[in-house]
Amino acid sequence: TQLLEQSPQFLSIQEGENLTVYCNSSSVFSSLQWYRQEPGEGPVLLVTVVTGGEVKKLKRLTFQFGDARKDSSLHITAAQPGDTGLYLCAGNSGGSNYKLTFGKGTLLTVNP
Amino acid sequence: DAGITQSPRHKVTETGTPVTLRCHQTENHRYMYWYRQDPGHGLRLIHYSYGVKDTDKGEVSDGYSVSRSKTEDFLLTLESATSSQTSVYFCAISESGTGYSPLHFGNGTRLTVT
Numbered sequence: 764t765q766l767l768e769q770s771p772q773f774l775s776i777q778e779g780e781n782l783t784v785y786c787n788s789s790s791v792f793s794s795l796q797w798y799r800q801e802p803g804e805g806p807v808l809l810v811t812v813v814t815g816g817e818v819k820k821l822k823r824l825t826f827q828f829g830d831a832r833k834d835s836s837l838h839i840t841a842a843q844p845g846d847t848g849l850y851l852c853a854g855n856s857g858g859s860n861y862k863l864t865f866g867k868g869t870l871l872t873v874n875p
Numbered sequence: 876d877a878g879i880t881q882s883p884r885h886k887v888t889e890t891g892t893p894v895t896l897r898c899h900q901t902e903n904h905r906y907m908y909w910y911r912q913d914p915g916h917g918l919r920l921i922h923y924s925y926g927v928k929d930t931d932k933g934e935v936s937d938g939y940s941v942s943r944s945k946t947e948d949f950l951l952t953l954e955s956a957t958s959s960q961t962s963v964y965f966c967a968i969s970e971s972g973t974g975y976s977p978l979h980f981g982n983g984t985r986l987t988v989t
Contacts (some may be wrong), residue, residue, distance in 0.1 A: 793974055794974045794975055796977065796978075798978075803982065803983070804982050804983070805879075805965050805967070805980025805981050805982050805983055806918070806965075806978075806980050807980070808977040808978065808979075811975055811977065813975065851917070851918065853918075853978075855974025855975075856974075857974070862974070863920070863974065863978070865917045865918040865919075866917060867915065867916065867917040868917060
């Protein structure tokens with residue numbers, strides 16, 4: 764079973780601060796997805812990265828896929844309370860969605 | 876938002892009773908999935924379906940069965956519920972089965988087995 768380690772597990776910051784969360788594995792992934800989950804709801808896809816070294820931006824969120832496609836990071840600039848949630852990464856190694864491996868998530872709290 | 880409805884949203888049941896959770900989609904997507912989410916474990920795949928009457932096991936399928944008689948409905952059954960099956964269950968759909976196709980999740984069913 765391939766593992767995705769997410770760090771930190773918990774993060775509590777003040778509004779306006781910057782932060783980075785990490786998703787690491789010893790396995791190579793063909794693609795990696797980031798989801799955000801709010802309390803009482805299902806995860807919602809933020810981005811899919813495919814190419815090693817790829818950087819994608821979604822407003823204040825910047826996603827990077829490692830050159831070796833074994834790790835990824837999510838950087839949030841000037842965090843807002845609306846960014847609060849559980850951030851999940853999911854790696855795909857076999858080309859099929861039923862082979863998605865989810866990390867345990869980073870629970871982010873942004874305090875006003 | 877993708878049209879995915881899970882029912883019930885909450886359920887409390889006793890050990891040994893059968894339980895069926897329903898997932899209904901209005902997107903006509905071919906692929907459907909059942910996950911469970913537990914603290915310390917993240918999301919784990921129970922079963923998935925790649926078409927009507929086509930299903931297969933996921934990572935944690937023991938104690939669960941599924942059925943898909945129509946494109947829009949995917950049922951998850953716990954034949955004899957145990958306390959270890961207390962969890963939040965999520966249904967997801969995707970248009971294709973590739974790793975590049977996003978999963979769209981329902982809002983979950985919180986199941987408590989006493």
